[in-house]
Amino acid sequence: MLEIKRTSAVVSPHPAAARPTSPHGGEVNRVRVLSLLVVDGQNTLTKVSGVIRRRGFHVRGISVGPSRQPGHSRITLQIDHGHAEADQVRKQLERLVEVVEVEDLTGDDVHNRELVVATVAASELDALLKRGAKVLSTGSDGTTVEFSGDADQVADFVNELARHGIVDVVRSGPVVMRKSE
């Protein structure tokens, strides 16, 4: 008999609290984390986002930064692939000439880090500092702290902040790397 090979979707450990709504209903197991090495160019981000839009995928998180290779950037994407086969997102992105490689980093054997910067009322900083937050500056309207962690930890941290009276908060997209063996 023939061996039938099928790719199975890997369930993402994305926390419920941090889960944005998706046009496709927001099933957790439809999210994939992809790390793209791309050629820097005026059109690169447009092309990548164009494929995502046209194929009916939905971006839940994105971060872009320079890669180790000159002239190349690293894009980390959290994508809901909707009705399409799970692997379609990777295949469609790999078709782009601007995209050098796509690595699927969905799963547990990765470091998935997000950053949050928040300004809170100056009182009661202790609880935040105990969680690992770092003070960036202190001013008349509050203290600004930064915190990084995996999506769960960042979501918890933001929940914690709410109790301290958030003046302002910004969160980054994820940066993801496979754990070293």
Place this chain on the structure above:
Amino acid sequence: MILEALEREGVEYIFGYPGGANLPIYQHLHEHPKLKHILVRHEQGAAHMADGYARACGKPGVVFATSGPGALNLVTGLCTAYMDSVPMIAITGQVVSTQVGRDAFQESDVIGATSSVTKHSYLVTKIDQLPRVIHEAFHIATTGRPGPVLIDICKDVQQADAERVNTEYLEIPGYKLNGHVNLDGARQAAQALAGAERPVILAGHGVLLSHAERELMQLAEAAAAPVGTTLLGIGAFPVKHPLSLHMTGFMGTGWCLKAVQNADVLMMVGMRVDDRVTAKLSEFAPNVKTFIHVDIDESEMGKNVRPHIELVADARLALEAMVPQVTKVDAGRAKWLGQIDKWREEHPLRYKQSNGQLQPQDVLIDMYKRARSEAIVVADVGQNQIWAALWWNYDRPGLFINSGGSGTMGFALPAALGAKFGRPDLPVWCVAGEGGFVMTAQELSVAVEHQLDVKIVLLNNRSLGMVRQFQDDFYGGVRSQVDLTHMPDFVKLCEAYGLPALRVEKFEDIAPSFDAAERTKGPFLIDFRIDPEANVYPIVPLGKGLNEFREAPEYA
């Protein structure tokens, strides 16, 4: 600079239209006599001409257009080429680089507007990028799964001079070519096909693009597997071959659809398995235990039908690897082929004859008698397209050209002219309905200017026939906005453009009109006033499964 690069790439024809933002290119055109520029009458015509040229002769079609409206007029043509994987290079002028983003006169975001209908695109703002970009563009357009590549060049760059760089060496790190065949997969596929009780092979455009017709034939004969083609795959397998199922899809032949729906192993080669092939996806090929998909584009795997065996490879190499792996053919094969023959008898292609009205099939049958597979047929979109697909016995590759994926009305005339530029040695017939024809009829001027020997067969039913048929059958019989009674007198229109034309209303005038067309050198149009009620059959009602195809009524 640009023109020299095109010469180096072996370009012979450019289909284009000058304007403010590409004037510097046109200024030097006369210095390059090897480049023949065809002045079209609308940029869409240029794109379709380049498309027809590329499909007919296999070389990439080259298009020039100016910025703004000029470039945007290409979009439909680019999409047509993109959907059907046709190699094309579109060079558009852009406003000077310092004006980009300032809403300058005739500025538009051409890259933004075309990126979803091109395989790749470039905005060139610096002269030193240009030589590499042009060479890369040709490489990308013509290799792997071919497609259109657009180069948007700022006007100041067109005027600049650059050092000629060594373009022999290409480095495109993000461009992956899938060529190699997984031999293990090929063996599995070949054995699954040969060992199947009821195998079917479907062949698409990829077979033609990779010139895999011979290997397809070898595999089909070795495995005694019947072969159907998609609309764009027509010519990949000779229609008159005993193993031929003719065309598949929602307007395919009854015996092909029966075979697909009853198959236990289905091999799909060089095709996208789109909705026109599958009809209702959940009811497509329900008895198949093993889907085998061969395509050079990995993203086609599992996009619509998830294969059990996938081969991401060039169709010719994949089929070539499979042929020697066919060893034992299943003992029940004769029974399966016998069953297909029975379906062929039970569900023949048929049409209404001699009801006093001129039937489109009569026209095409007479045409085929004359051409005998020695002519290129370029069809438009609609009923005329399906009639031209089904009522000709294409037994050689590359003779049938049409807009399959995009379904672009107005494609046929400019594409036929392009095909004639590409293959001047072959007769070229343009088959179109009157609706699509008038969408790009201005290109008749090009036919006359270059005295292109293209015979235009207008299947004129005074209505938008396919839409009318859908409305009749699937939309409650309400005929809405399909009446085309008010059209030009096509004989007079041709006279105005300067080409001879005839009107034919009776069966007995078909042959004499073709005689006249064949006697005439240069373009010729025949306005066939066909039965306005003539329909395309078989047809699967929209949203239904392939097994629910409707056939032409049995005529006495």
